[in-house]
Amino acid sequence: MKILQILFAVSMGVWFLSEILYKNILKSGDNDKKDKDRSTLNILWLAIPLSIASSVSVSYLTKLPISDEDRIYYIGVALVWVGIILRFIIIRSLGKYFTVDVTIREDHKIKKEGFYKYIRHPSYAFSLLTSLGLGLYLNNWFSLILAFLIPFIAFSYRITVEERTLIEQFGKEYLEYRRKTKKLIPFIY
Numbered sequence: 184m185k186i187l188q189i190l191f192a193v194s195m196g197v198w199f200l201s202e203i204l205y206k207n208i209l210k211s212g213d214n215d216k217k218d219k220d221r222s223t224l225n226i227l228w229l230a231i232p233l234s235i236a237s238s239v240s241v242s243y244l245t246k247l248p249i250s251d252e253d254r255i256y257y258i259g260v261a262l263v264w265v266g267i268i269l270r271f272i273i274i275r276s277l278g279k280y281f282t283v284d285v286t287i288r289e290d291h292k293i294k295k296e297g298f299y300k301y302i303r304h305p306s307y308a309f310s311l312l313t314s315l316g317l318g319l320y321l322n323n324w325f326s327l328i329l330a331f332l333i334p335f336i337a338f339s340y341r342i343t344v345e346e347r348t349l350i351e352q353f354g355k356e357y358l359e360y361r362r363k364t365k366k367l368i369p370f371i372y
Contacts, residue, residue: 191256206283211282223340230333234329234331238327248322249327262319266311304366
């Protein structure tokens with residue numbers, strides 16, 4: 184169990200570090216249309232730490248376990264790592280089109296390959312998977328709800344803002360793409 188705790192602590196450190204690096208490195212540029220964010224980046228930077236702090240605190244204050252089996256901790260850590268790694272892959276696949284703020288680049292195109300063939304917001308989906316992993320690792324129903332629901336609400340607002348911007352920029356092309364794909368979960372939602 185000690186190795187699992189170390190692995191979890193390392194995963195939390197990697198998660199924080201990666202998000203801080205993304206925030207500082209992947210900002211929009213001077214030539215981008217960057218007046219579209221509507222504070223969604225700030226909301227996410229409040230929501231995600233709030234969800235982590237509240238879910239961890241609740242796990243110490245209440246005992247409402249999801250499972251009596253140790254594998255819940257392993258599943259939680261595995262989902263955290265899968266979320267971190269796949270989010271990194273998605274960000275790399277978007278290349279210069281990925282920014283932490285809602286932005287339209289000068290030669291912006293809609294990506295429709297890979298994960299984007301099935302879901303419109305895989306980066307957010309994998310971030311939420313990381314949050315789900317945190318909630319499962321804490322093995323507490325209240326913690327799971329807080330770890331997932333708070334970022335889900337923040338990402339839902341961001342998706343609304345982002346999709347409005349994409350419709351404004353790409354019109355029928357984006358509307359057609361949106362009709363053929365799901366937001367966050369392939370074939371479901």
